[in-house]
Amino acid sequence: MQLRTPLDDRSRWSSIGRCPIEKAMGLVGSRPAMLLMREAHYGTRRFDDFVTRVGIAPATAATHLRALTEAGLLERRPYQEEGVRARDEYVLTPAGEDLMPVVIGLFAWGVRHTDGADDLQFAHAGCGRVVDVRVECTAGHEVAPDDVVVRLRRRAR
Amino acid sequence: MQLRTPLDDRSRWSSIGRCPIEKAMGLVGSRPAMLLMREAHYGTRRFDDFVTRVGIAPATAATHLRALTEAGLLERRPYQEEGVRARDEYVLTPAGEDLMPVVIGLFAWGVRHTDGADDLQFAHAGCGRVVDVRVECTAGHEVAPDDVVVRLRRRAR
């Protein structure tokens, strides 16, 4: 990737918290938060399952689940089982589902660049093949890393 | 996204650090680390630029730059300017560049789901349009969030 635009005053905006990546990291940038989101994408919905599967303390889970809910990534939804009292479960909102490319991107990167278990896969329900993430422009071209430029846009005010 | 496979013993593998996402988060899962990687993708190479543009303390920058270097995401490369003594700069390795889908994915998600400045863009050098990330299977199908299944693969040993 290369910079075709100098971005001289980048220092101003990048360090004052206006970068979208910075905001995103503020929400899902911690290990517990991201792993909870991973679990949510795996289909986990109940508190105790989050706790045991992610391997964090209940208090930590409660804190982050609440934060993710307030941030609009998860939603508490009551459900009712036969004869049991109503409970809440945490399900992905559209914004939470929209994080899937990041989750899968991290997963795919981890598989490629760290050693370890690759006994779990994300696959396409339709054809059964493994999924990955591709960078693509709005015109539909596949974009290689060194075909990406960073640029400042004129503010539309 | 849905689970077509029960993944009953998921609890065993997911909490013991063998998940690729967990490993990836161990490397780039902290705010400073990810922001340093962001800066690297923006084209930043020098220590002081990292410090000022990310807005972190030099010690923090040094720590994480070293960790990222040891993890193989960055590489120290000596460079020489006229009349000045040689210095090192941090450049992305292939593994670091390979993280670009995640960086762009976070960026795009942040633009969509957080309010704030969208005065910076990632664009395709070839055609000039904005880039985004797409989930796709190896057969080339675009994959929607609820077309993704998680499954256990039989270990190939």
Next chain:
DNA sequence: CAGGATCCCTAAGGATACTG
């Protein structure tokens, strides 16, 4: 300019126990 060394300090997270 590119860090290393120190000090300090707070917030995050684990462990454990308890409650509706």
Next chain:
DNA sequence: CAGTATCCTTAGGGATCCTG
């Protein structure tokens, strides 16, 4: 099952100063 409450510990990071 779904949390809350408490305690405790540590690593992370800011600030400051120093060095090749």
